[in-house]
Amino acid sequence: MSFTHWHGDMEAQYIYTAGIAGERFFRELKDNGKLVGTRCPKCDITYVPPRMYCEKCFAELDEWKDVPLEGEVVAHTEVHVDIEDNKLAEPFVIGFVRIDGTQGGLVHYIKAPEVRNGMKVKAVLKDDRVGSILDIEHFAP
Amino acid sequence: MEEKIAVVGAGSTKFRPDTSEQNWKELMFEGASKAYTDAGLNPRKDIDSFVTCAEDYWEGFSIYDEFVPDQLGAAMRPTCTVCGDGLHGLAIACMQIMSGMVDVVAVEAHSKISDLNTYNDVVLFAFDPIYNRPLAGHPYYVAGMEMNAFLNGSGNTEEQCAGVVSKNMTNALKNPLAAYGKRVGVGDVMGSEPMFSPAKKLDIAELVDGSVVLVLARAEKAKDIADNPIWITGFGWNSGTPWLEGRTWGRASYAEEAAKMAYKMAGIAEPRSEIGFAEVDDKFSYKELMHLEAVGLAGRGQAGNDLENGRFHADGDLPINASGGSLGCGNLIEASGLHRALEVVLQLRGQAEGRQLNDVERGLAQSWRGVPTASGAAAIFER
Structure with a gap:
């Protein structure tokens, strides 16, 4: 026996604002191929992605810092299924890379023959950049 | 806690995938009717206020809280919806009292x-739209990353996580509410499909439908309403950073x-000796071990050994998820925490x-809101 259902979907589109801190992050990435963060001098925390306020002391932050493209793998996973739960032909690795000299980092794809936590990796940038997290192709040793 | 509050009614549907x-x-309505019958109360006159826990996107409604009153007996009465887990709702209900x-x-x-x-x-x-969402993919990768960092950092093992699955699914066989009770061994879990390595198919709780309702009352009322009031002696809630980039990976x-x-x-100084049993979040197997260490019921890096x-x-010293947990009963989304509380109440009532x-006197219920959150709550119940 099948029961009566009504199919519904939701029309919802958004334009998410990068904001004061995000604007600068994505412009630097796009125009200069650089990563930047903000620093809280009081807490000695460098935020990547940058934030215009400190999570710890709630101060407004205006100290900008160039940070390297290099970092260390802190957590990673090998993904075997797509968003519809179908098995992927090629599993891929995604992880969190702590950017050197900062308390932050980026979640991104990691490409290496064998990925280990603690491994040193570097952001590989695309040549044609548009101001998106996908301007970084992946991290690699 | 100065004001004494008791659970005087408890009810739930069975938990079913379909x-x-x-x-x-x-x-x-079914969950509420069972709880009101259990309490012996008529919601149209005996219950002063109603709290639901929901989130518009799960429900498929905008302004979901508008759709709540009639099925709870709450029309034309004080009602509010908490966008949080059931234990967050329990905390709000306690504070109203x-x-x-x-x-x-x-x-x-x-x-x-x-x-x-x-x-x-x-x-x-639910992911950050600019920094995370463009990477797309199955969102449970965040749990895979966390499991990896937790196991690496704490020394607990994949096999021990598989032991959690085996324990909870087996426990669920004795729970008539549970959907996923099954005799499963460590080898079955280890051999199940890789999903978000190290997380495998059986490390992940399957989704399930259900409704859980608790009725709370202040002490002087509670003694009139219930023969077996279960006292809520402490509760708490907390949110870590929502930024995946700002987390201490591997710690809850x-x-x-x-x-x-x-x-x-609750005046508990030594949880390990003062709490007799607990129901903790296990939407992923590693989460049970991680949460046990976080709430102080196991030493750092020791939860896996304790399990083994x-x-x-x-039948151990500190039974965990005797209900079967989310792995055995199913992932009830925002009702997961309230199910934890329900089980603690049923155990304390006998x-x-x-x-x-x-011989259980005092139990802990603990919740986590699921991927990608770093939010959860806890509550202590006593006989």
Whole structure:
């Protein structure tokens, strides 16, 4: 026996604002191929992605810092299924890379023959950049 | 806690992966009716206030809280919806009583997740839209990353996580509410499909529908209403950073802080010797071990060994998820925490049927809101 259902979907589109801190992050990435963060001098925390306020002391932050493209793998996973739960032909690795000299980092794809936590990796940038997290192709040793 | 508050009514539907014959309001009506019958109360006159826990995207409604009153007996009555887990709702209900405004409050949480065809997409929609969402993919990768960092950092093992699955699914065989009770061995889990390595298919709780309702009352009322009031002696809640980039990977800070808050209220200094049993979040197998360490029921890096030594089994020193947990009963989304609370209440009342634990006096319920959150709550119940 099948029961009566009504199919519904939701029309919802958004334009998410990068904001004061995000604007600068994505412009630097796009125009200069650089990563930047903000620093809280009081807490000695460098935020990547940058934030215009400190999570710890709630101060407004205006100290900008160039940070390297290099970092260390802190957590990673090998993904075997797509968003519809179908098995992927090629599993891929995604992880969190702590950017050197900062308390932050980026979640991104990691490409290496064998990925280990603690491994040193570097952001590989695309040549044609548009101001998106996908301007970084992946991290690699 | 100065104001004494008791659970005077408890009810729930069975937890089922498919509830096609019943709509979400009827599911809530069933859970509520059972709890009100249990309490011997008429919601139209005996219950002063109603709290539900829900989130628009799970439900498929904008302004979901508008759709709550009728099926709970709450029309034309004070009603509010908490966008949080059932234990967050329990905390709000307690505070309403503590404020002196009301005497008796119903708190409801449910999952009608089978109505949602695009669950994974809605979970992904909870990710930061600019820094994380463009990477796309199945959103549970965040749990895979966390499991990897937790196991690496703590020394617990994949096999021990598989032991959690085996324990909880086996426990669920004795729970008539549970959907996924099964005799599963460590080898079965280890051999199950790789998903978000190290997380495998059986490490991940399957989704389920259900509704859970508790009725709370202040002490002087509670003694009139119930023969077996179960006292809520502490509760707490906490949110870590929502930024995946700002987390201490491998640590459940939200659970540490929520438990600390609850322990302080309950006057618990040594949780390991003062808590007899617990129901903790296990939406992923590693989460049970991680949460046990976070709430101080196991030493750092020791939860897996304790599990292997039988400490957390139903006949061990500190039974954990005797209900079967989310792995055995199903992932009830926002109702998961309230199900934890329900099980603690049933155990303390001596109504846990075939899975009844011996001589339990005080238990902990702990919740986590699921991927990608770093939010959760905790509550202490006593006989």
